[in-house]
Amino acid sequence: METPPPVPLVHASLGEKELAAVAEVFSSGWPAGQGPRGKALEAQLAERYEVADAVAASNCGAALHLALLALGVEPGDEVIVADYTFPAPAQAVRYVDAVPVFADVRADTGTVDPRSVADLITPRTVGVIAVDTLGVPADYGQLQTIADRHGLFLVEDAACAVGATYRGRQAGALAEVGCLSFHGRKGATSGEGGALLARDPRIGADARLRSSFGIGSIFDMGKVVGLPIPEFTEIGYNYKLSDIAAAILQVQLGRVDELLARRNAVAAQYTELLADEELLTVPFVPEDRTHAWQSYVVTLDAGVDRSAVAAELRGQGIGCGQGAWATHVQPVFRSRQKCPVSADLFARNLAVPMHAELTPDQVERVVNALRGAVRTHSTATRSTGGAA
Template sequence: MSDVVALGQPTVGEEELQAVAEVFASGWLSGAGPSCRAFEEEFTHVAGTQHALATSNCGSALHLGLEVLGVRPGDEVVVGDYTFPATGHSVLWSGGVPVFADVRPDIWSADPAAVEAAITPRTVGILAVDVFGQPADYDELRAIADRHGLWLMEDAACSAGATYRGRPAGSLADVATFSFHGRKGITAGEGGAFTTDRADLAAHARKLHTYGIEPALSREGSADLPVPSFDEAGYNYRLSDISAAIMRVQLRRLPALLAARRRAAAGYAELLGDLPLVTLPVALPDREHPWQSYVLTLDASLDRGAVAVALRARGVQCNFGTYASHLQPVYGGGQQLPVSADLFQRHLAVPMHANLTDDQVERVAATVRDVVTDPAHRR
């Protein structure tokens, strides 16, 4: 259908193509090269940190963060439950045990009281999630971490350009991680970043992300023939210089992309604010929301599946929100987190990206209104 309103859509064009052409001409296409180093320096200004490392995706950045923070087999990490399971998976990859904490019913990030209740003598850290980009409660989480002698990590997968009490996402914990997947606010199709103010963590992550040695770029121009040696097993978590070149353009676009998403969110709020049976997402006044997604909470009387089918039939793409991680079989079950479980059943994401026109926002809102007020879509 040619007039479908896409759920998500990247904003890319001639500038990105030119940047890729320049990398092709340079002869350095592989990972951890000059374009990656330039992107990393530029990204520190977005994240507000001393160090940034470009990675193959957010999952690899999460894994690196947990590794350099010292997670070992059997260690417990308290994880905000309402998130794509890459967050919990990264704890498993490190040999740790994810212990999920229930979330706030308004902004859907980890409830600080639930986080503190989940801490045991085996807990080593807290992994908070900025759900759909809005930062979690980092002042409260930092106080809990300090009280219990734990580290704090920020899953900022959706959060490029967000702020919390005047501080940028990426600088709100000991380590933060970002995603540049195709549905994120800035994208190279795939990719990620690791950020921190700690030089020791940054250096260790850089070593691990290239199999356990310094990247080849650091040996360029040497007067002799340096032969690195391997003293620990690392990974191939590098971002290609092709993707880094795209990301450099995306960083220049970021202010305009954020402004466009915020206009779309404001349009939805105006057009859907009085709609019965639907609760709109909350943007707290002490933080800047980047609106990676726009997620509606449907009344329990609505059949979400029927609503989704009806929206798609009328050319409005939609999807569920994200996952109640504790319900996923890979984690073994056993926890009961009612807020997250309820959100998992009732959330519906509608189109949100920087290319949305005012007419499309109006069309989406009108279609949502028609569908949810139709008695045929009740349970």
């Protein structure tokens, strides 16, 4: 019997329109950052998210770093970060020699628990970084109330949530500063890339300057008659997004609704087919928000051997992953904090293939393989001597 083709965990939806946009950049003579396509992308982002400014960046981690610099975080300050996530928020806090304080998360959504945030505030706390975990927005109503009560900034890490909404508002624009990712598995992608969204234009201006070594746009300087010689007055970084990537993203942003509709259909099929499986729990989406479905992550029963399930899926050519991370247990942070809900999700979550190119037949194949694997590798099943 012929082996079926692999079903990858992620797959970028890039095509002829994106290639044509890249060809236009090649013809323009300016492929580097902060050129005409970058400026056009920033204008498109500011309009889409209804913010005062948008700054294109090389990735979301860079955007988070720029946000903390622009917000004035100083060495020794404490910043509360969502624990169950890719560790970029905590790393950004470390970049500015501040202290990441890890907040536990909700068991149902994996997003930061506002009660945990409130309990962690000390006189040294200056702000909070919430995360739209795996594509579902956090509880920004409660989080903003807490931030306002204590005079803290609130940053939204919307890396996974392009296309999601919270109470009818776009994820990415749910706090004073939002950070987006355009990595290859996101709802809009240029392979790598990111953006900072700011309600205050001063935050945007600061981030844009620091993203280009602290001297601003070389492209703009080249159009000035004479010989302007910039002065380096701030320590800056090379966090620019190339005009090649910006051109791709302009096309991708125009396709967000189309690609999200396809992800929604995949998620709905997974949820329907897995609804009766007692050995796992499907994702939960509160009624006041929508999911971007960057990932489809199931939570396995405590008696299921996740490693064995993953090995079996991969052996059948089906991609899978662990979901997100419990940041506080990562060796680089050496934290003594306890975030038991985050640690439990880190131990039991499993990501299965999710992207806009999945077909219904592929989803059914994944579900059948997953159902068989969890039943084979469950202590409950083994104790009864067979599948349920």
